[in-house]
Amino acid sequence: MEMEKHIFTMLVDNQPGVLSRVAGLFSGKGFNIESLVTAETDTPLISRITIVTKANKPVIEQIEKQLNKLVNVIKIRDVTGPEAVKREMALICVKARPEHRGEILRIVDIFRCKIIDIGLEHYIMEVTGDSDKINALLKLLRPMGIKKIARTGTMALIREPN
Amino acid sequence: MKLTGSQIMMEVLKSEGVDTIFGFPGGAVLDIYDALDKTDIRHILVRHEQGAVHAADGYARASGKVGVCLVTSGPGATNTVTGIASSYMDSIPVVVITGQVPSHLIGNDAFQEVDIVGITRPCTKHNYLVSRIEDLAVILKEAFHLARTGRPGPVLVDIPKDLTSASIEFECPKDVRLKSYNPNYKPNMRQLKKVVQLIQEAKRPMIFSGGGVILANASKELTEFTHKTRMPLTSSLMGLGAFPGTDPLWLGMIGMHGTYRANMSTSECDLLISIGVRFDDRVTGKTDAFAAQANIVHIDIDPTSIRKNIPVSVPIVGDCKISLEQLNRLIDEIDLGDLSKRRGEWLDLIEQWKNTNPLAYTQDEIIKPQYVVEKLYELTGGEAIITTEVGQNQMWAAQYYHFNKPNHFITSGGLGCMGFGLPAAIGAQVACPDKMVVDIAGDGSIQMNSQEMATAVQFNLPVKIVILNNGYLGMVRQWQELFYEKRYACTSMEHCPDFVKLAEAYGAIGLRAVTPEEVSPVLKEGLSIPKPVIMDFTVAKEEGVYPMVPAGAPITEMLLV
Ligand SMILES: Cc1ncc(C[n+]2csc(CCOP(=O)(O)OP(=O)(O)O)c2C)c(N)n1
Ligand SMILES: [Mg+2]
Numbered sequence: 001m002e003m004e005k006h007i008f009t010m011l012v013d014n015q016p017g018v019l020s021r022v023a024g025l026f027s028g029k030g031f032n033i034e035s036l037v038t039a040e041t042d043t044p045l046i047s048r049i050t051i052v053t054k055a056n057k058p059v060i061e062q063i064e065k066q067l068n069k070l071v072n073v074i075k076i077r078d079v080t081g082p083e084a085v086k087r088e089m090a091l092i093c094v095k096a097r098p099e100h101r102g103e104i105l106r107i108v109d110i111f112r113c114k115i116i117d118i119g120l121e122h123y124i125m126e127v128t129g130d131s132d133k134i135n136a137l138l139k140l141l142r143p144m145g146i147k148k149i150a151r152t153g154t155m156a157l158i159r160e161p162n
Numbered sequence: 163m164k165l166t167g168s169q170i171m172m173e174v175l176k177s178e179g180v181d182t183i184f185g186f187p188g189g190a191v192l193d194i195y196d197a198l199d200k201t202d203i204r205h206i207l208v209r210h211e212q213g214a215v216h217a218a219d220g221y222a223r224a225s226g227k228v229g230v231c232l233v234t235s236g237p238g239a240t241n242t243v244t245g246i247a248s249s250y251m252d253s254i255p256v257v258v259i260t261g262q263v264p265s266h267l268i269g270n271d272a273f274q275e276v277d278i279v280g281i282t283r284p285c286t287k288h289n290y291l292v293s294r295i296e297d298l299a300v301i302l303k304e305a306f307h308l309a310r311t312g313r314p315g316p317v318l319v320d321i322p323k324d325l326t327s328a329s330i331e332f333e334c335p336k337d338v339r340l341k342s343y344n345p346n347y348k349p350n351m352r353q354l355k356k357v358v359q360l361i362q363e364a365k366r367p368m369i370f371s372g373g374g375v376i377l378a379n380a381s382k383e384l385t386e387f388t389h390k391t392r393m394p395l396t397s398s399l400m401g402l403g404a405f406p407g408t409d410p411l412w413l414g415m416i417g418m419h420g421t422y423r424a425n426m427s428t429s430e431c432d433l434l435i436s437i438g439v440r441f442d443d444r445v446t447g448k449t450d451a452f453a454a455q456a457n458i459v460h461i462d463i464d465p466t467s468i469r470k471n472i473p474v475s476v477p478i479v480g481d482c483k484i485s486l487e488q489l490n491r492l493i494d495e496i497d498l499g500d501l502s503k504r505r506g507e508w509l510d511l512i513e514q515w516k517n518t519n520p521l522a523y524t525q526d527e528i529i530k531p532q533y534v535v536e537k538l539y540e541l542t543g544g545e546a547i548i549t550t551e552v553g554q555n556q557m558w559a560a561q562y563y564h565f566n567k568p569n570h571f572i573t574s575g576g577l578g579c580m581g582f583g584l585p586a587a588i589g590a591q592v593a594c595p596d597k598m599v600v601d602i603a604g605d606g607s608i609q610m611n612s613q614e615m616a617t618a619v620q621f622n623l624p625v626k627i628v629i630l631n632n633g634y635l636g637m638v639r640q641w642q643e644l645f646y647e648k649r650y651a652c653t654s655m656e657h658c659p660d661f662v663k664l665a666e667a668y669g670a671i672g673l674r675a676v677t678p679e680e681v682s683p684v685l686k687e688g689l690s691i692p693k694p695v696i697m698d699f700t701v702a703k704e705e706g707v708y709p710m711v712p713a714g715a716p717i718t719e720m721l722l723v
Contacts, residue, residue: 017280020280020283062466062470065465065466069465071342071343072342
């Protein structure tokens with residue numbers, strides 16, 4: 001059966017152990033996690049977790065139902081489709097030899113990144129966008145030499161009805 | 163009123179109607195025990211914490227109430243894990259209260275500290291570490307609520323020792339509100355109407371019921387539904403007793419050790435109405451071949467059970483009792499015509515299957531284990547609460563004792579946990595003091611929790627233990643016989659204690675039968691003694707449980723006697 005990528009976002013009780021319940025569900029049942037992002041919401045008692053996972057249709061259905069069954073999961077939505085906006089962020093430290101500096105800055109400009117640290121030998125840049133955009137950026141930077149990288153998983157928020 | 167944490171616990175337990183606790187004390191729960199001693203709640207002192215959970219499980223199944231355990235931190239807590247896992251697999255409502263080291267020591271590798279909440283996260287319905295005394299009462303209330311509602315299950319509450327002695331102003335919380343937990347009891351009417359439509363169209367319909375029907379207390383409704391529609395019915399191991407095992411529409415159990423006719427019917431039916439089941443692999447065998455010709459209806463309280471293992475045509479999330487009540491009402495509104503004519507051909511075919519391959523064994527000069535179970539059924543008039551250990555003994559109990567009532571067959575179905583039967587029998591006997599309670603046991607399994615004999619004797623719980631003593635870990639031996647060319651690696655129980663003497667050592671009664679003629683007299687005598695009794699039956703060593711479907715094969719591929 002065909003594997004589908006799905007993004008789930010959920011509101012959970014902001015309590016110790018809740019993330020471990022969610023992560024434990026995935027490991028215990030053999031579900032896959034591509035990425036997971038979590039932080040407190042505007043309401044301190046509630047956190048949001050967004051998970052990207054890949055599985056076939058029946059397993060996706062199970063994942064959603066199993067997450068819903070966790071007592072600490074208040075609400076869950078499958079936000080794979082266009083009804084939600086999605087963003088990822090990456091911090092990328094790239095080698096910046098004098099002969100590459102111009103090129104890197106051009107790329108930064110095109111991708112609307114921000115340089116947030118500069119040294120004699122490197123730039124650290126910040127970029128947000130969907131995964132494809134970040135992957136495209138990495139592809140262009142790779143020939144210059146990527147020294148290190150930190151990437152968040154996907155965050156998602158459902159658009160408001162107009 | 164200012165109360166200590168321990169006193170608060172007692173107030174909440176009383177408000178939940180708890181009359182019995184199965185437990186074992188220790189340092190972290192001294193304050194709780196001190197408070198418990200001043201209440202009317204009965205405490206059954208087990209001899210191992212695993213036994214406490216199995217006993218609470220047996221108590222819950224026999225009484226329909228929540229079973230409660232109390233144990234200390236560290237080893238007390240870890241000893242409960244197997245019991246909790248068994249209750250979890252079988253969806254049994256149990257609340258396990260564990261003591262924890264004082265709050266300020268948590269994380270220090272303190273003496274008898276263990277992260278029991280972490281350990282039991284995957285085998286509890288939910289669990290809690292109480293971190294503030296203000297939350298204690300609410301959490302305990304929630305624990306009972308979660309354990310008994312929706313799909314029931316075990317809930318663990320871990321309480322640091324300092325909270326049990328600290329005091330606060332107490333007011334018992336009334337109702338529990340969990341914003342994220344709202345089990346759906348009401349089935350969708352449109353889906354139920356589809357079921358009725360399918361019943362009208364079906365030529366070979368049947369019902370497959372499971373433990374969910376018993377948990378929902380829906381056996382009356384199930385029986386009514388079955389009779390109204392005249393559909394034959396099979397059940398999983400966990401569902402035995404929800405429908406009378408002596409009814410003409412009863413097909414026997416389904417699955418790996420199901421009857422020939424139950425498995426054949428499932429394969430041949432064109433409509434399978436599944437109620438309160440979860441399509442365990444021991445039931446379905448090869449899933450692609452399972453009920454391959456049928457429209458499958460699946461009614462269950464737990465949405466995750468539906469389409470987990472088997473694709474279904476009509477999924478219905480709801481309480482089994484409410485769903486069956488509604489179905490019965492809908493059936494009353496339509497005319498199914500002359501049912502005996504309509505079902506004639508189908509029921510005749512099933513009758514043929516029954517006659518060609520009935521459950522059977524051959525008598526011999528040595529005692530056959532099946533014979534012991536048959537005699538036990540006769541002599542108890544089918545009225546006993548039967549618990550089992552695990553293995554062949556469990557399957558023979560399921561096959562040869564005919565369960566006519568719910569809550570009378572108590573077995574570790576999902577986990578298949580050896581050592582379950584004796585403590586579960588103790589729990590059932592506590593719940594039903596006037597009932598005959600019998601543990602059908604194997605010589606291997608009984609040794610896993612035989613220490614609970616002391617509990618039975620101390621609390622005058624006259625449980626009966628029938629050991630089908632084949633000198634082997636028989637079920638494993640059977641697999642070795644069939645699939646490992648009779649290489650009986652490490653399955654011979656060459657050295658067992660003398661079970662008669664063991665009973666006597668505990669202050670119980672021990673009896674033994676070695677020939678078929680002795681079976682009835684020993685059973686009669688044993689059952690008549692108002693004390694705990696071990697009856698040791700020396701049975702045929704290499705008897706097998708049949709039919710048997712090899713693991714992963716279609717359930718029609720049965721090895722027969
Ligand atoms: C705790 C535990 N350990 C191991 C097993 C594997 N197992 C399943 S049946 C069985 C044999 C049980 O032997 P006995 O109690 O003598 O029952 P018999 O099959 O001989 O009736 C074993 C070892 C188990 N189910 N539970
Ligand atoms: Mg044995």
